[in-house]
Amino acid sequence: MSQDTLYLAKNVCVRPHHDDPSTFEIAWGEGCRRESFVTESAALASALATAPAEAPSDHEVKRLAGVLDMEAADAEELVAGLRDYGLYRTEPDDLTAAEDRWLDVAWADALDLHMATRDSIWVHDYSGNPKVMTRYFVDRNVQPETPPPPRYPVPSGETVQLPPVKPLTEQFDSAQARRRTGRNFRNATLDLADVATILDWTFAPRWPADAPEYHATQTYSRGAPFVAFALFAGEGAPAEVRRDFAAYQYDPIGKRLVYRKSAEISAWSELLWRQDYADGAPMLLVVCADWKQFMWKYRIGRAYRFAFVECGAFMQTALTVATGLGVSAFQTPAIDDAAFCELLGVEDLDLGPIYMAAFGRTGSRR
Template sequence: MYINPFLFILPRPPEQVVWNYKNHTQHELDLDYCHRLARLIHNPDLFDPNNIIDTQLLDAGILTVSKIDSPNWGWDELSKIYHIGTQNIPCESTPQNIHEWSRQYLAHCSEVLAKPEPSTDRKPQSVEALITLPAPGAMNDDSLTQALLRRKTCRSYTGAAVTLDEVGTLLYFTLGYLPARKNAHDDPVAPGLEARRSSPSGGGLNACEGFLLAQNVVGLEPGIYAYHPAEHALSQVNSLPEPALGQLLGGQHFINNLPLGVFITARFDRLWWKYEHSRAYRMAFIEAGHLSQTFQLVATTLGLNTWLTGAFADGQVENLLGLEGSAEQPLFFIGCGKSDGQAMCQEMRDLLCGVSS
């Protein structure tokens, strides 16, 4: 008999809450159950099939007949609990097509808007108390100004192919290692941390990586590719997912014909190598945010529209990227392509028109 490795025990007097953070289930244990669980944790071989508490702990998944492997995460259990505990968004039924997604999402929004809006803790300010700032001026690089103004999240794509040159530009300026800055010979850089990207990275670790999902790229076979920033090169790791991309990304089927996207992953083992504190876990998400914004600005400059999401089936994505049981984990997905510029998919617009009429 074994103890489930994905348990978190929380004291909540007069009881103890045992939370299975992987399966999102929790159980409240009284004193007798707590005593018995403590003994079984000390020695799982004490399991007695005739003891009703033991059998109930087994039925609850707190005990397991077979050993369950846990990812080799490193020392940081706190971030492991948070990361695994927030995987795989609970969903009674994943939408099988764009029409199902549109109806479910509209119903969810309607349910949210029917509830009273949370009050703000901020004290309302009078108009006289506000300080009006000057209008923003144009930056020196007009292309950046225009990219910032034009960037838009779109949910309607034509499916038109993108070129390999565009893919190379996107990946290089988002994830590639840039040449050394001019006149930077006096900058103190520790060995092993010389590489730099266009976006900042906590501790200069560049702990985030990227996997390209290529569905329609001229000169590139459809599939999943690992990007190697030092070489500015790709290596294929898998074929395209089955079924459609939207099924993998929370039922968001409006994205099925997106020509390309990038899964941003985090090398947590690299973070723990330098920072032995759970706070470093925050830095992975901050870095992913920097990279996703850079990707969007580069794509916009290239005349492409963008879309991004953190909603995906973690286990399926890990399998797709070949990261099962690894301390490298997917955090975010960003994609781009030719679009009609619509922020809402056609199916949702049709549904809203039907509801309003």
């Protein structure tokens, strides 16, 4: 092998293979250019996991010959093969300025996700309204081999039946024009019919009448991957619910709230990284993504981005309905995921909190 400098490819990963944990997968590259191979040799996996980012080729041959206890000729052949395969490069595979910036702010995990999902051979495709909205970029849509997962279950337990919704008489464009962000929920109140109206229009399926599946908010996921929780606190909360920072799961079919648990906190800001813009609000609405449902339909890494867009669409409906009711609202995705998961009694990898909104009628107490 001629004397030259070898550079390790970008985004090298060494891990147990998911199908057979006794073997090892060595992968590198990104998106549709990602390559990998599987080896049974723990010594080779270890040697590649500790490979230098840059080294003269003869040094790498000598290193591998030593750690793998092989002849120099065999090590030279191995290095040549790995170079032809792309694990070793003859030119540096440097990070871009933007990628390097992510490392500057200690966000390596986000950089890994970005590398893994960009320029993917799997693309979003909703033409013809397929069951799975993912297409292999050359010639075919993914065909599901299993039925869609069932909706996230509504638990049994203490229940609050919601009353009929209030009529919404204001024109849609007028309500949209009046929408403002509210930050002062001092002395705010909310009655149970307000809660019912916001939740019903936002999350209850409405059409067609014989078998409802479409929501007021039209998204391709049709709402199934999202689960709503209503949290209540303070004297301004409806009299029918617990007021001790209590979390309820909304049942969009039974039109009811099911109690989950209460938080041992004194203000909503304890769930919001000490930000106090929701303090005093009688209700928080928390919308979670059911990843099992969502990833069944969108089988690409970029689907995480779609979750925020589609979830945000439902939240925009909630804010518009609140405006039509004369209820102030403040919404944000900047929430303490771990704190909300603990309160809701869910695992973030199964049911992930995406958006939070605070609601309340400002003014005197009822």
